[in-house]
Amino acid sequence: MKITFPHMGSLSIALKCLFEHLGAEVIVPPPITKKTLNIGVQNSPELACLPLKINMGNYIEAIEQGAEAIVMLGGVGPCRFGYYGQVQKEILKDLGYDVKMVVVDPPDRDFVGFLRDLAPLFPKASVKNVIHGLNLAFRKIVASDKLEKQLLISRAHERKRGEITHIYERYIQKLDRADTVRDIKRVTKEGLRELKAAEENKGVKPLKIVIVGEIYFLLEPYPSQDIYRALNELGVEVIKTEYLSEYLLSSIFTWRFNRIKKYARPYLKRHIGGHGVNSIGNTIKYARQCDGIIHIFPFTCTPEIVAQGILQRISKDLNVPIMSLSYDENTGTAGYQTRLEAFIDLLQKKRDAKEALVNEGLSWN
CATH class of the missing domain: 3.40.50 (Rossmann fold)
Structure with missing residues (x-):
């Protein structure tokens, strides 16, 4: 079949x-x-x-x-x-x-x-084939997640636009063909090394933006018009809050999901379906580790619409800029690109103002 x-x-x-x-x-x-x-x-x-x-x-x-x-x-x-x-x-x-x-x-x-x-x-x-297949499949998921995490950092520093994306795609293809644990480890190690080697301006401290939202949008680039690549090409490092390996482990081991619920609890005390709790919990978890947060989700997604309202309060309480973007099949590229550029300008001005205060010996709240 x-x-x-x-x-x-x-x-x-x-x-x-x-x-x-x-x-x-x-x-x-x-x-x-x-x-x-x-x-x-x-x-x-x-x-x-x-x-x-x-x-x-x-x-x-x-x-x-x-x-x-x-x-x-x-x-x-x-x-x-x-x-x-x-x-x-x-x-x-x-x-x-x-x-x-x-x-x-x-x-x-x-x-x-x-x-x-x-x-x-x-x-x-056979049982042997099931165990072997599951082992290789999960190792490939973990390996691809490692490569993507590095991609979202390295691509913000690339010498030539498209070069690091090409490296990443080449190693994902090699990972797809790998048929032993040894091959998977080798491909991952070589891929990470080559991604890092293709960076330039390593001394520059770029903006960091965290992405939260609905799980399909976090894992699949197409529906969000590959917002990760768009941000990287604007010189921004991206922190994605959910990867496939983490999603699967949270589905099997509920204590992992309970950790995110603890972060969300001050603002959300009940499950609202989908990935709504994760959007709230991850926002709070990563708020101090970034310059800003972008919330992405499908248009009409009820759990994320509920989360969007709560995120406005979190943005004010934690003094972290948050922008929500919803998508459907009619979403145009130009308007969203303009919004990303405007958000980045806002974050850069906020960082410059903070650094100016620190240089003058004043505190930033």
Whole structure:
């Protein structure tokens, strides 16, 4: 059976590795493009959020390349993400696609049950293959996260625009092809070294901006118009608050999520669905480590809209500039680029004013 799945950052590398080691043929959807989005928009409810529409485009493009089964995470709580799988299943059925949709619950507290839901797709997989596949897949996720963390620092210092992005993409491709733990470690080490070596102006202290928001937007660059690259090319180092490895570990080990809840508790004492609590908690956690914070999320995302209102209060209380950006399929690039440039100008003026006061021996509040 030929299996596919939606793009979400480095998830495709990990799932391809895992499913192939379990004996399946994998159809990775084509990279997300305007065509992908258009297909999704044409075949999704008008008021559905952007991730659902992009996922639909992923599925249809993969099905047209021969995919026979789709693996999709389910969910619980006030976020509409929990309905994605069922809605998409009905849409594909109405479009006449004969494809099996497998919706598995997140591995929260029940990792064995998570694997059991996937088992029917891999009837010939042995326990040894499962363990080996999971080990390699997770190591690839961790490795890709390390490379991306370095990318978001190094690219703010690159000598030639596009050079460091090219290095990063080359090593992600090598990571995709790696088939042993030793290869993964070697690729990661070489990639980090080459990314750092391509930097210039290492003595310059650039602005640092933290990105919080909805998990799909944090992991997948396309829906936010690759805000990370846009900020890096404006000379800003970026701190991304959620990576795929951390997201998966928080799903398995709830104590990790409880740490973020503790940060959020002064402002939010209950779960509001999606990644709303994480947006609040991470904002408080990183507020003293940056010059400003940008909150990104899909238009109509209720948990993040709730978080947006709370973030305005946090911005005032902690004296940290916060800008919220929502996106849908009609979002234009030029307007958002202008907003990013204006926000950076604001942060630079604030930093200059703070440094001037410090030089005069005055305190900054």
